[in-house]
Amino acid sequence: MIATGCGSSGEPSGPPRVRVATIGVSGAAAMVLGVSKGIFSDAGLDVQVVPAEAPAVIPSVVGGQAEVGFLNAPAVLLARSNGVPVTAISSTSGNPADPADNFIQLQVAADSPIRSPKDLEGRTIAVDTLYQLPDVSIRNALRASGVDVSKVKFTELPFASMPDALTSGKVDATNPAEPFVALGLDAGARNLLSDSVGQTTTMPQSVFLSSEKYVTANRDTIDKFRAALARACEYAQAHPDELRAVLPTYTKVPAALAGKIKLPVYTTAADPAGWQRWADVLTQQQIAKKPIDLDGAYLR
Template identity: 25%
Template structure:
């Protein structure tokens, strides 16, 4: 008995934490996507940069494909927090009663950054959006935010996306080949695939996402409200670590490119050709959400029949937890 007491005392003095103590820490089930979810990819690869992970809480990481799948996991309660597009989040709220709290911003688009765009082959007879009537446009996933913006773009240019155009589902890595081989007539180009296609040449831009919404959040981080209510201190610390990861990723360019090169299995020069340049997405070094930008997306989706009711983005902000940008004129 005395020997056991001395062992425990020695373990305390040297800072040893028994496995049982680690197991008793609050756990956040966090869903992430690859690529795009960069701050969280850094947190997952290098938890040693964030002392609270493993000390105050632990993370159970789960990789899911697409933001719609993450929204479904949040609805089901199999994930506590995860990456969302404003559209999939809004549809989960209006369609399934999800109650989320916005934590932070991941990537977006602005007039100063790269913007996703629709492209056709250089020698295509398609010169304007209206020429897509009777043609096939590829999107990454039916029901995704890019699919929604494609339909809004078509509608704004006088086409009925349900009857005038065939919208096909083609994953990003395969869409360029589908276009060049003539299996589709137009595609949506996002990074890093846009830079690769531009280097090869032979394609022409037909329209850009900023024509639909100039300032846009592509990806946001959100947690279930019931999780935040039950663990407010843990949620606040997770938000602080998310902000720190966003800052570190944005500042240490070489390390960040090396990390993504390893995860995506892409050569560093391919990533260096656009990352942290004017041809990169809008990044948020503080990880903060611009609520006005989210509200404009919510309004756009509602006005185009993609949401059953209007939403107030401010309803999903929790003071002391949500990372919120200073709201200026947008």
């Protein structure tokens, strides 16, 4: 949308306003840091970070409450397979080479009898949103680890509620993203399995998305956002201390803990083969009920 402040000519003035529906996880940190460093304003955009829960991101973008949303690659593909007209405008993170360094981890209680992924059969895992990342990625990692995923129960629980649910025994395992991985470890959990097991480093993870309608009508604004995001990701990779400092400004992670969390690989690179791999995973897991057409799913 355009911030309207009209002059005497009646034409809109001021930079385009871009409200970004953003969940409070580390994957969004490069964008938030870029906003604070003036990277987006230098690109001629008024970017406003709007806190959101994961299930509300796509509805807010389609409904016009936000111009851009922060979510993940499988969520975009699944939405499109269900006829929702959204498009990924840019990737913003990828997988590290070592799965142990991944910022999404499956956790169990320190004293849990669950010692291997196979032990999760017959158990309950809490994920923040069903059929999106991290849910899709942990199902894929479990299958890659020899687990019969049909024997595992998945239940929705906000990231912030996961440490208490694990401690109380409400669930057998949780699947948080940073900063909630660190918060879980701080509360006594242990990491059992990385979500990136069974994936490649070229598969897109966190992404920014918009509605097809907004992209078509505001392509110049979208291109400016993409270019600024690329600069923000490069800056974030080069200045991890500054990135960690921004985390407490939009997440619930305390400043002392922000220095300990695992960070994503911030990148806007998107490998078409990685998008195809996600489409295949969604089909193989029968989350998507029909083959996913990648045409228009993401900007190239």
